[in-house]
Amino acid sequence: MTEFVMSEGLADPADLGPVPSGERRRPVWVVPDEIPAIVPRSARFTEARWVAKYRWYSLGGDLAAALIGGSLALVARFGASINLGYFVLGALLPIAWLACVALQRGYETRYFGTGPEEFRSIIRAAVALTALVAITSYATKSEVARGFVILAVPMTCLASMVARWMLHRSISWRRYAGRCMRRVLVVGRNDQATTLFQHMEERPADGYVVVATCLPRGDAFDEPGPERLGRTEMDILAAVDQYAVDVVAVAADPELAGYTLRKLSWALEQRGVELIVSPGIVEVAGPRISIRPVAGLSLLHLERPSVSGGPHLVKGIFDRSVGFLMLLGIAPLLLVTAALIKLTTKGPVLFRQVRVGRGGEQFSMLKFRTMVVDAEARKADLHALNEGNGILFKMRDDPRITKVGKYLRRFSIDELPQLVNVLRGEMSLVGPRPPLPAEVAQYAIDDARRMLVKPGLTGLWQVSGRSDLTWEESMRLDLRYADNWSIALDLLILWKTARAVLGSDGAY
Incomplete structure (x- = not known):
């Protein structure tokens, strides 16, 4: 990634008057009044x-x-x-x-x-x-x-x-594979530009590749990249022209806003370059964000997440209806699975475990038993071999898992009895992972927001790595779902769950 440092686009500190003792002059973004000559679009780059x-x-x-x-x-x-x-x-x-x-x-x-x-x-x-x-x-x-x-x-x-x-x-x-991408110039201060760059790099499927960054003089961009030019003195528009940029992404910065940002948008419009502005709000889905004109200003309005009322009533009806139909459809599979467990191992067919639901209410979650009867007693002896995320105990080759249980876990068949919990109203088809009371005891204040919705039979954690996720990644996905859930998102997760289960990625 190439680095640019503002030159003509940065106000000269000498023109701003004396700096009071003990204070540090912050750089000010300025778009030049004399816009550099526009390189014809056909000469710079043609539409991909x-x-x-x-x-x-x-x-x-x-x-x-x-x-x-x-x-x-x-x-x-x-x-x-x-x-x-x-x-x-x-x-x-x-x-x-x-x-x-x-x-x-x-x-x-x-x-x-x-x-x-x-x-x-x-x-x-x-x-x-x-x-x-x-x-x-x-x-x-x-x-x-x-x-x-x-x-x-x-x-x-x-x-x-x-x-x-x-x-x-x-x-x-x-x-x-690095093809069909839009070339992006990131403009902003060091921390905001770094965050925006990282988010774009993590999601190549969105089609954005950062080819350059434009920072105020004195800032250093620490993120590694394929090419670095150091402190090249080149302003935003010159960078757009030279590097055939398709999109200019402005990270949240109060010094590049208002009339200055408007003038920049005019210059980019003449070049056929798209301008996008990051408001600095993370983990909030698009449907909750809207732009509303107030007193001549375009204000970003953040809708409150749906935590009660009509949407949750619709979700409850959807969960019970689909859950009942699923139970009818897989009844033969449930009977065969129960018979295999009963014939191959000693002990009960179902495993019951206390989990924490919406609002901190505890309930008994049902699963097909995939381990030996004394699995909990033997857990302490295996604690040193934990391959989980630090909070949850996980092992890829757990000796407590039965032969039948290994296949049940691989295809998530052991989770199917939780449809009974869905019919009882204790769980949802889609939601955060149902936590143990010991996990909830370690939650930070913000982590408790995941219990605003019912835990789910599947969720973002199921389609994003399952047991391979770290504790922080799992919590981030659960909080993202709790803040942004919708019926459309539930349908998408159910579709992706079927693919994840067939691929058995991260299941152990």
Whole structure:
């Protein structure tokens, strides 16, 4: 990573008057009034080929989805007797679908490869198309078969989301290999710039690679990188031009704000460069953040997390309904597993352990027994071989685990009896990991926030490394979920859990 130090963009301390005794002059960000000559975009860099390909593949996928959805709906609703009017309606569906997706920003470059935002645009487009058909039908007093609309729009939406998911997976693989990335110039003070750089480096699938940093004079950027130029005197705009930057990311800094930041945005707009500003708020999901104009100012509003009321009622209904259906579906597997445990080892089939739930209430959590009966008594002898995260006891080759228990743990079958806890209302399908009372006793004040929601059968910890996570990483994921949970996030975690279980990563 290349380092830049502000020169023309930094006010001269001599121009700011005397410095009071005992005080240190802080550098001030200034965007030059005379903007350097703009290097033509075509001469600096052309639009990345992956962006153009992604756009065409998105258009092609949505077009194919609309053709498939419309055709299946016509055949399912009318069979072989399709009249001319519905044939024309089926032909217009792809055009209307592409228009709705475009109006919902489904083809904007900044959202390419982001995943959630793309899927939200598809869902919003489906709602908009349904409303458009309903309003048009009412205004023209035409009779449109509801069966056709009910089949065509959802199937088109589903097919489009599958196509986008495949496209997203493809570009994610390329980004992990260092391709299809947006080149970023990070601007800010040392600590904020370091934090922003680290977050971008940890998530290559987001498509950002930091190629340079711009710091006030006197700051030193300690983060290692592939290339360092030392104290090169070059301002933000010169760095943008020379290093073909696609995005300028401004870390939270009160000295680069207001009119100065506005002037910088004008200069970057002329160059076709995107400007993003980090507010310095971490572990808060996008749906909780909104911009509201107040007294001529754009203020960042942080919504309170959903810890009670309607959303939790909906979550409870969802948990019990899906949990009941899952219990019915896996009943044969549960019976076979119980029989194997009973026939191969002595002792009870189920293992009961006290865990702490929402609000600090304790409950008895159920699991299939995967260890010998006296496992707890033998734990002290194995304490020196602990491979866990310092708080939890874990061993990859724990001698207390039975032969059947080894396979139950590998595919998380031992966790399935917790569906009974879900039906009782003690647990949720998705949530933080259910902690032991001994763990809760070691919580810091902030850590207790994870108990604002019910513990889950699965969660972010399950799809992010399971037993391989450190204690700090596990706690960070639990707190992130407690502050940002939603039904959409729950569905995404359930989907990823199935993949994690089949891969058996971090399970021991």
